[in-house]
Amino acid sequence: MVHTRNPRLKDVAQEAGISIATASRAMSGSPGVSAQLAQRVRQIAADLGYVANVHARSLAGSPSSVVGLVVHEIGDPYFSEIASGVLSVASTRGLTVQICHSGRDPEAELAQVRTLIANQVGAIIVAGSGFVDPAKEAGVVQSLKRYQEGGGRVAVIGRHSLRADTVQPDNREGGTTIAEHLLGLGHRRIGVVSGSRQLTTVADRLVGIDGALATAGLSLDATPLVEAPFTREGGKQAITELLTVAPDVTAVIGMNDDMAIGVLSVLRSRGVMVPEQISVTGFDDVAVAGDLAPGLTTIRLPMSEMGRQALKLALAPPATRRRSRRAAHELVVRGSTAPPRADSVLRPPA
Amino acid sequence: MVHTRNPRLKDVAQEAGISIATASRAMSGSPGVSAQLAQRVRQIAADLGYVANVHARSLAGSPSSVVGLVVHEIGDPYFSEIASGVLSVASTRGLTVQICHSGRDPEAELAQVRTLIANQVGAIIVAGSGFVDPAKEAGVVQSLKRYQEGGGRVAVIGRHSLRADTVQPDNREGGTTIAEHLLGLGHRRIGVVSGSRQLTTVADRLVGIDGALATAGLSLDATPLVEAPFTREGGKQAITELLTVAPDVTAVIGMNDDMAIGVLSVLRSRGVMVPEQISVTGFDDVAVAGDLAPGLTTIRLPMSEMGRQALKLALAPPATRRRSRRAAHELVVRGSTAPPRADSVLRPPA
């Protein structure tokens, strides 16, 4: 069998009758090579199908062309949309993306970040909620700090305690908006189907909700809230429990669309009419939210754009101070919310 | 600022009072080092936070620890679920995954595969439909062939013309099953909302549908079919056109869930009752299919498992002949299908 090895820089140089040093400069566009020669070398390389070995390259000190992306779970639409944004700008810049799962587990997250660093990626993007308890993030904070001191670039999406350029989704403001929407509709007895309050995303959204509630003379403390995994399945569990604990709610806030979809599913199977008997809201506006029946009223976050922004920040020359891009939210009203029924409103709490 | 460089193998060796050759052997578990020494060296490495530089490693000839995954679009649930499966087995094996988009474009796909090869990944997984026209795949076929001759491992999901280990979803059989389901319900006037027939996935599913139709004395040729992009948006376009062309259909087969979701969305906004007036089916069973209202009757394909299988094939020692794993389908009946209304059945074709 003819073994066709990939061509090396040496082959290109030989073909062009020059040294590999010159060939290298010609390929990378470094100064010190006549434009004409450079052009000819590139042509030869192309003809030979030459592609530089990234490992040799980065060993020799070239900036890495791969960026690492840490997500909780790529199967979750929130993250796959972020990933899609990251991939799209990566490909326009000739970059390659390494994706890994943290599974919302601080230890796993740390392990993944370390692997990325060991792989000498040029930039790291960490997406997804952080943890309220700073101790859980100490490891990553530390690793990322070292990495940055060594010239690595970092951008995070929706994290507070990681010192890096940040894309900050409007979690708090969105929480306020969604609660105000329900309050404006006349709801007073609102239930919350929540992910773990240990997650900063959840905590932030709750703060926003609390603010709106307070303005209306209510409070989050007095609001029935059930915690469960921050997933569709968690939404099902939580609503099931909420219905027992607080059967009189006229509206349910899901802390993300996934949970809200779980809520809708349980409500439907129990024959509870949405929004006639209970209004339901989500958060994120994943692609499918508008195609549910009823459509899900939710807070839109520009996930794909957030991914794009994050990579752009990571790729921009490092600034002396941390940059922050706010990802604005938008209330999307669909069929899942309506004013409470008159009898609901008047019915005294159980 | 104290510059804390990552430790090198040299540092570990020094700390242990041995040569780097021995340290290297100890770390990799190569024979020729006493178990005791190896143990001690690993401990020291761990204490120092040493992680081998993958670039140096692979330059020196070590097998690569990164695998490349090519998908059409990571934001599409079909692919994000496959990716999730790939990532999960990768992480248990200490592997890292590079994901890239082909965008259902042969040229882009080729460029991505080339980049992966240039990055010296140890294995490449290509997911997503191929093209009926072999000319469009010639480039990838060629690149992958060379790559494999050089020791690279390849596994594909749902591709025919790529010579490699394959995970083959039941596209044809699933097509037959879904058509039989509708036929069994009594439907005779069935419409198809289809992605491009240039895509092998679409072509395969249609062959299966055709078979079932033929058995029932019908034929695909006589069946109203509209082609559009293989996406939710495409589904909306196609059903809109289908309704004009063939307003008398009692059932619509969406060639994947995404298209079917688009179909349901348009039907709902037009006030067409599903399944009372028109039954609708999908294909894939993405996570959300069960949570729609009505739930989508569809063919379940084990996407995440397919991703897992593909990576396992790629990681297994190469066989002399291509291996193939069939990914079995399963009919999932939900609320979106029902027998046609009596008047529909009796109504003569327009």
Next chain:
DNA sequence: CTGAAAGCGCTTACAG
């Protein structure tokens, strides 16, 4: 069982 040395394929001061 262990070490000295070559080599993987690049890039980049350092000299012309």
Next chain:
DNA sequence: CTGAAAGCGCTTACAG
């Protein structure tokens, strides 16, 4: 503008 040479951090025959 161009080349010879060192060096990036490993692994692996090759000798002990």
